[in-house]
Amino acid sequence: MLVVSGEFGANEPVNALGNAVASSGARVIVFNSPGGNVGSAIRLGRMIRAAGLDTLQVRQLQCASACSLAFLGGVHRIAEPGSIGIHRPFLKPADGMSNEEADARVQLGTAAVLAYVVEMGVDPKLMELASSYGKHDIRYLSASEMADLRVTNAETSQSPADTSQMSARPNPAPVPSPVPDATQQPESVAVAFVKDLIEHHGDNDDFALAQAQASYAPTVDYYGKLTNLSSIIQDKRNYYQRWPERGYSVRNDSIMVNCVDDRCIVSGVYDWVVRSPSIHKQEKGVANFSYTISIGPYLKIIAETGSVQR
Secondary structure (H helix, E strand, O other), X not given: OEEEEOOEOOOOOOHHHHHHHHHHOOOEEEEEEOOEOHHHHHHHHHHHHHOOOEEEEOOOOXXXXXXXXXHOOOOOEEEOOOOEEEOOOOOOOOOOOOHHHHHHHHHHHHHHHHHHHHHOOOOOHHHHHHOOOOOXXXXXXXXXHHHHOOOOOOOHHHOOOOHHHOOOOOOXXXXXXXXXXXXXXXXXXXXXXXXXXXXXXXXXXXXXXXXXXXXXXXXXXXXXXXXXXXXXXXXXXXXXXXXXXXXXXXXXXXXEEEEEOOEEEEEEEEEXXXXXXXXXXXXXXXXXXXXXXXXXXXXXXXXXXXXXXX
């Protein structure tokens, strides 16, 4: 069992979880989190699902706000009554952004969350219930509500983990979700997104593929050819199978970024090394990269190209 603690930051790196799962052999994820960035929580949930992990939540630890979305990623989901807290999305308007503009942005984000909830096999009525509660009024779900909405899908007696070994602590008071920083510049967001993607290609295959699945648009200008997402994922899978051990490091001083309207182009150079122990082969070198990112509630890659320098 592995406990994931703390708030989910924007563009949260996922290699730490992948490495922890690989090293510990854990098959069950438990959360102790007040929430955080919704996009990062969804990405984490998809990675949990791709890796075939289960999720378990007890009342001694908290899982509220965006954390509830990450919890939904579990293949088998078990939660004690009152351990999962939900509320409607909230976004603090940036300077110069009207309340109407902020509301429109929240609606786009809500649609993306709803799509994820359905993707995880959960009843979309969960979002209807969440929309009735403000950010300071977290609603903790009962056992029957979680079962009816398919937030949970297994009985407590089927739990793959022994919760008796977890240290008891008082039930946490409801904690409001951290407000996404709407003032953050798109350039810095796009750079962090691309660096995270490149450097974590070296993650466990399941996690790396899940990250790619969450990062690319449905159709991408992929090395000069319009390519659908499933073909991109297959291309990545083939590469990962050929090179099971991979490492990437972006040269920070090489990064260039240009943002216009809702798109950013991030380019630069990274060092890479790949190995295949089964055939006793290693290759390394330097490569150029260029990504075009669609900036919105959830960043998506809409174009990718690059070349190996040596």
